[in-house]
Each structure stands twice: as C-alpha cells, then as structure tokens.
Amino acid sequence: MANVWKIARKSNAQLPLVIVIALAIVLVLLGKAQSGLLDRARVHITDMMAPVLQTVRAPVAGFDRWMGSVTEIFSVYQQNLKLKEENARLRQWRNVAIVLQGRVGRYQTLLHAVPDPQMNAVLARVIGRANRPFLQTMILDAGREHHALPGQAVVDARGMIGRIYLTGSRTSWVILLTDLNSRIPVTIAASSGNSGNIQAMMTGDNSAYPTIDMVSHTVTLHDGDQVTSSGDGGLLPSGLPIGTVAGDGRGGWRVALLADPGASQDVEILNFSKPPETPPATAQLPVEAAGLKPQALQPPPLPAPVVATPTPPKTVPKPISKPETAATDAPAADVDR
Amino acid sequence: MASLERANSAPRPRVLVALVPVLCGLTCVFIANIPVSILGGLVPSPLLALVPVYFWCLVRPDLMTPAVALTIGFAEDVMSGGPPGVWTLSLVLTYALVARRRDSFAGLSGLVAVLGFAAAAAFACAMAWAIVAALAFITPGLHLPPLAPILGELAMTVLFYAPTALVVGWLHHKLVGASRGDI
Numbered sequence: 001m002a003n004v005w006k007i008a009r010k011s012n013a014q015l016p017l018v019i020v021i022a023l024a025i026v027l028v029l030l031g032k033a034q035s036g037l038l039d040r041a042r043v044h045i046t047d048m049m050a051p052v053l054q055t056v057r058a059p060v061a062g063f064d065r066w067m068g069s070v071t072e073i074f075s076v077y078q079q080n081l082k083l084k085e086e087n088a089r090l091r092q093w094r095n096v097a098i099v100l101q102g103r104v105g106r107y108q109t110l111l112h113a114v115p116d117p118q119m120n121a122v123l124a125r126v127i128g129r130a131n132r133p134f135l136q137t138m139i140l141d142a143g144r145e146h147h148a149l150p151g152q153a154v155v156d157a158r159g160m161i162g163r164i165y166l167t168g169s170r171t172s173w174v175i176l177l178t179d180l181n182s183r184i185p186v187t188i189a190a191s192s193g194n195s196g197n198i199q200a201m202m203t204g205d206n207s208a209y210p211t212i213d214m215v216s217h218t219v220t221l222h223d224g225d226q227v228t229s230s231g232d233g234g235l236l237p238s239g240l241p242i243g244t245v246a247g248d249g250r251g252g253w254r255v256a257l258l259a260d261p262g263a264s265q266d267v268e269i270l271n272f273s274k275p276p277e278t279p280p281a282t283a284q285l286p287v288e289a290a291g292l293k294p295q296a297l298q299p300p301p302l303p304a305p306v307v308a309t310p311t312p313p314k315t316v317p318k319p320i321s322k323p324e325t326a327a328t329d330a331p332a333a334d335v336d337r
Numbered sequence: 338m339a340s341l342e343r344a345n346s347a348p349r350p351r352v353l354v355a356l357v358p359v360l361c362g363l364t365c366v367f368i369a370n371i372p373v374s375i376l377g378g379l380v381p382s383p384l385l386a387l388v389p390v391y392f393w394c395l396v397r398p399d400l401m402t403p404a405v406a407l408t409i410g411f412a413e414d415v416m417s418g419g420p421p422g423v424w425t426l427s428l429v430l431t432y433a434l435v436a437r438r439r440d441s442f443a444g445l446s447g448l449v450a451v452l453g454f455a456a457a458a459a460f461a462c463a464m465a466w467a468i469v470a471a472l473a474f475i476t477p478g479l480h481l482p483p484l485a486p487i488l489g490e491l492a493m494t495v496l497f498y499a500p501t502a503l504v505v506g507w508l509h510h511k512l513v514g515a516s517r518g519d520i
Contacts (some may be wrong), residue, residue: 017433020403024410024426031421032413032472037416045416046372053372060373129374129382133462133486134419134469139372173418180473180482205480 043168046128046139050171052128054141061087061265119237120271122146124154124172126264136179138162138261140288142269143170151235153270159241160184160229160257161267172269176261178204178240184254187234188212188225199230202242202255209246209254220244221253237272357512358400361505362389362409370416381486383493384461386413388501390428391457394435395443396509406432424467431461454502455495462491 031038072079107113123214124146128139142148144167154161154174166173175182182204187197201213209289212221225245231238241259386409393401410425417424435442437458445453447457466487473479 005513016438017403017429020407020429021426021433024422024429025406027414027420027425028420028472031423032475038421041415042418045409049371056373130370130372130418131486132417132419132421133465134482135417136416137372180469180480203480204485206486211480229352303355 039166040058043166046171047168057127121268122148123269124269138174138175140172143172144168148172148269153236153240154267156259156264156267161259161261177210180204180206185230187230188227190225212253223247227255236268341392354513355400358389358393359405359408361508362386363412365389366412366416379383381489381493383497384490385501387458387461388498389505390432391435391454392505394432395439420472425466427465430464431457434460451498454498458491458494461488
C-alpha cells in the first residue's frame with residue numbers, strides 16, 4: 001500500500017491544464033449568461049432516475065421517521081401537554097373562523113365581489129431532496145405529463161414551500177423558499193391590526209429563515225406579523241400563507257416559515273393562471289346590491305326647454321337605508337381580536 | 338522510463354486502465370448526488386468526486402489528467418443542480434494545486450494524509466464559495482452565500498474520505514495495478 005503513494009516526478013500536462021482552466025472559466029461565464037444551460041440534462045437524468053427514487057423513497061422516509069422518533073421519544077409527555085393546549089386554542093379560533101367566513105360571504109354577496117381565480121392543484125409526492133451548499137431543492141413525481149409548469153407554487157398543508165423551476169416529463173425540481181436564488185414578493189399583515197399591509201420581497205439565503213427586503217424603509221415590523229404571497233407580477237397567487245415575521249437580533253427581519261420542506265411528503269402544485277378581471281356590469285354595481293334603487297342614483301333628467309313645458313318637479317332622492325340583512329345578520333359578538 | 342510492473346499480474350488493457358479513474362469519478366458524482374437526503378436534509382452530501390481526483394492525481398497523474406478532472410467537475414455541475422461551472426472550475430483549480438504540490442501531498446501518511454486531503458477539500462470548497470459569491474456580487478438582488486452549508490459539505494467530505502479512499506485504492510489495485518507512472 002505504501003508504494004501506492006509514490007508518484008511521478010514529472011508531468012507533461014501543464015499546457016492542457018491552462019487550457020482546461022480556461023474552459024472551466026468559460027463554462028462559468030456561459031452558465032451565468034444562460035442559466036438554463038444544463039437544465040435539460042438535469043431533468044433527463046431525473047426522469048430516468050424517477051422509478052428508482054420512488055422505490056427508495058419509502059425506506060428512506062421510514063429511516064428519517066425512526067431517527068426523528070429516537071430524539072422525540074424523550075419529550076412525548078411535554079409535547080402531549082403542549083398539543084392539548086394548542087388544540088384548545090385552535091378550537092376557539094375555529095369558531096372565530098366560522099363566524100368570519102359567514103360575514104365575508106355576506107359581504108361578497110352584497111358587493112357582488114369578483115371571485116378569486118380558480119386554482120387547479122396537482123397532488124405530487126416528494127421523491128427526492130438535495131441539500132447542496134448552493135442549492136436547496138426537492139424533486140416531485142409530477143412533470144409536464146401532469147401539467148406541472150415552471151413558476152407554479154408548491155404548497156403543503158401548512159403553507160408555501162417553493163416554486164417549480166424545472167420540469168421534466170415525469171418529474172419536477174422545486175426551488176425552495178430558503179434557496180439562495182429564491183425571491184418572492186410578499187405582503188406582511190400587521191398582527192396588531194393597527195397598520196395596513198406592507199409590501200416586501202422575501203429572499204432566501206440558504207438558511208432556514210429567509211430574509212425580508214423592505215420595499216419601504218419607513219415601516220416597522222413586529223414579531224408575529226403574518227407573511228403571505230402578494231401575487232405581484234401575476235406569477236403566484238396572492239394570499240398563500242408563507243410564515244411569520246421574526247427578528248434576527250441584529251435589526252433585520254426574517255421569516256419563520258410555516259411549512260417544513262424537510263418533512264413534507266405530499267405536496268400540491270398550484271396551477272395558477274390569473275384570468276383577466278372583468279368589471280361588474282352596471283346592474284351589479286355595489287350600490288344596487290346595497291339596496292339602493294338604481295333610479296335614485298341616476299343623474300337628474302335634463303331640464304326641458306323652458307318655453308315648451310313647465311318646470312319638471314324636483315327629484316328627491318330617497319334616504320339611504322341600511323339593508324335589513326346587513327343589519328340583522330351581524331354577529332352579536334365582535335370576533336376581531 | 339516506465340519502471341512499474343506488478344509481478345504475478347497480467348497486463349491490463351490500456352483503455353480499461355485509462356477509463357478506471359474517470360468512471361470511478363463519475364460514479365462518485367452519481368452516488369453523492371442521488372437526491373435522497375437522510376435526516377431530513379440536515380446533513381449535506383459530501384463532495385465524493387474530489388476523492389478520486391485527489392487520489393489518482395497523486396498516484397497516477399497520467400491517468401488523472403486535467404481533462405478528466407474537467408469531465409468529473411462538469412458531471413458534478415450537471416448532477417448537483419447548482420450554478421453551471423462552479424464545481425468544474427473548483428475541481429480543476431484543486432487539481433492544479435495538488436499537481437503542483439504533489440510531492441508534499443504524496444509524502445503524507447496516516448492521519449496527516451487525511452489532513453492533507455482536508456486541505457485540498459478546503460481549497461475546493463473555498464474556490465466554489467468564492468465563485469458563487471462573485472456571481473452573486475455581480476447579480477443585483479442576490480445575497481452572498483452563507484458559509485455554514487459549505488463548511489458542512491467540507492466536514493462531510495473529510496469524514497467520507499477514509500472509506501471512499503479505501504474503495505478507490507482497492508479498485509486501483511484490482512483494475513489499474515501499477516502504482517506509479519514514471520514518465
């Protein structure tokens with residue numbers, strides 16, 4: 001074994017080395033100019049590996065669960081107490097949500113609100129994860145055959161995980177929200193309810209907590225503020241839950257994600273295509289829905305010629321009264337907290 | 338003058354011998370980039386492709402040429418999914434360093450040999466981080482890559498060096514035979 005490490009004293013490969021280094025630099029520059037340079041090769045390889053990945057997925061997931069249970073078994077009692085407390089709190093919030101849902105439904109009926117765009121979802125299974133220094137991704141078992149397209153949002157039961165950036169015929173690569181190249185326009189709703197929504201950009205830096213780049217530096221954030229997708233640009237639907245604001249201790253703000261990409265097994269790919277928003281017809285204007293007669297709001301008729309006819313009577317608009325439904329269906333208890 | 342012969346062994350086809358390092362490197366790339374993450378992605382995968390590059394660069398530089406290092410680095414770029422060219426340039430530069438300091442690296446043994454590989458791996462990871470940082474610097478809106486993931490990759494690469502080097506050494510004895518190429 002010792003003479004394995006004996007070496008050649010000379011090498012005549014110096015000239016190729018210079019050329020090879022130059023080729024590698026050219027490859028870096030080409031990759032910078034055309035980011036999709038190697039994408040086709042990647043998805044072809046992933047498509048070919050898909051059956052193998054699906055086969056090994058179950059034992060790997062089982063091993064992961066077993067490893068997790070080894071550490072969690074010592075805290076089962078504490079977790080049980082915590083879950084009971086959380087369950088009681090969530091039941092209260094469920095009642096609040098039911099009341100609010102009814103109220104929103106009535107408002108939508110009154111306003112003839114334009115409904116949110118319909119989203120089709122493709123259920124996909126996570127068959128692979130890659131945790132490299134410069135890329136955090138997961139691979140799904142749904143591709144172009146399942147109408148998955150680049151740019152579509154990927155969510156699990158808790159919130160948004162990332163978005164698709166490569167699709168093969170049977171597999172898709174997901175760029176996670178924590179990835180270095182992830183930039184998502186978000187809306188931050190203040191948890192105190194005192195201020196309005198804040199627009200910002202959430203940028204991943206390969207840490208577990210993406211950073212928040214503020215669009216406006218005059219606003220202040222607070223721990224616990226809700227972060228959702230803003231939908232700016234039309235690539236992602238608005239209102240997807242993402243996480244909550246958390247301070248980083250150095251004056252900056254980060255996002256504690258709701259979803260856990262490391263534990264997600266089944267996800268949804270949201271097929272979001274924003275339809276053009278058509279304005280409601282004249283007969284569906286909110287004033288009509290609010291109980292006002294259309295005639296009352298029409299402009300008064302032009303005065304007739306003075307000579308030919310007498311002065312028309314003055315039109316007295318009827319007093320605006322609240323619709324009965326809005327008055328009587330209001331919940332007795334104020335549910336805003 | 339070539340002076341390495343292995344007694345009791347038949348001469349092996351030159352093409353097969355030349356293919357062993359590149360195939361071994363590509364196999365390491367494939368294994369390291371199988372998108373199966375143990376422990377929920379907490380542990381990064383090691384840079385296994387550096388082991389055959391380092392090993393044959395010291396043992397048989399006539400088999401591990403710069404072109405072979407380029408090929409292995411390119412495969413790493415394709416499979417890893419990162420920015421194109423990062424690992425290619427990083428592995429080629431590491432190859433150049435090891436080839437230039439071949440006497441120093443090859444004279445190491447035991448635990449110090451592991452430290453020698455760790456130095457080469459640290460250089461490779463530092464080069465990769467610097468390239469990505471340079472790309473992020475010229476791209477508006479991108480943050481500098483954090484150091485923790487690349488340090489994790491370095492630690493895993495060094496941790497996996499010993500078992501991988503054992504396999505590579507065994508393959509070298511079985512398939513290549515000669516331990517030194519005199520030119």
